[in-house]
Amino acid sequence: MATPEERLAALGLSLPEVPAPVAAYVPAVRTGAHVYTSGQLPTVEGKLAVTGKVGAEVSAEEAYDLARICALNALAAIASVTGDLSAVVRIVKVVAFVASAPDFTGQPQVVNGASELLGEVFGDAGKHARSAVGVAALPLGAPVEVEILAEVR
Known part of the structure; x- marks a missing residue:
């Protein structure tokens, strides 16, 4: 059976360096038996990939990709305290925030x-269980933020 890291590699992905906290x-x-991540932004090599509100400056499709980056950063944070992702028994809960234009209601599709x-x-x-919440603004102007609760061995 493939490891989580091998599955990431098959997707053309690898765990990034854990993003440095901004506060x-x-x-x-x-x-x-649990790991709680802090909210992870869509940073790539230490920089936000994009800024803006979804439904205005950022499309829902682009925000979907940004949510993937956030989740990848959260996985890196999990691995930083467990050694690797094979320690994960189950992803229990995902909480995601989407900086949304006033009329944007597609938060669930973004968080997908x-x-x-x-x-x-x-x-x-x-x-997993999940919450997808539209908000007025996120740190540093990020369009999406994701946190994960994982059960680990």
């Missing part, structure tokens, strides 16, 4: 970018 927090905390990546990496263990 007073840590990227992930392990307590007992994160959810579908988790399914591709973990199979049934990647199926």
Whole structure:
């Protein structure tokens, strides 16, 4: 059976460096059998991939891809406290925030970018409970932010 890292590689992806916090927090905390990530932004090599509100400056399709980047960054944060992604038993919950134009209501479709990546990496263990919330603004002008709760061994 392929490891989560091997599944990522088959998708043409690899775990990035864990993004540095932009304030007073840590990227992930392990307590007992769970890892909680901080909200992860769509950063690539330390820089936001895009800024703006979804439904205005950022399309829903582009935001879907940004949510995938956020989830990948969250997976890197999980691996930073577990050693690797094979420690993940199940993705329990995803909470995502979408900086939205006033009339934008497609937050669930945007957050599918994160959810579908988790399914591709973990199979049934990647199926999770989820919240997709539209907000007025996110840190640094990011269009999307994703946090993950994972059960680990």
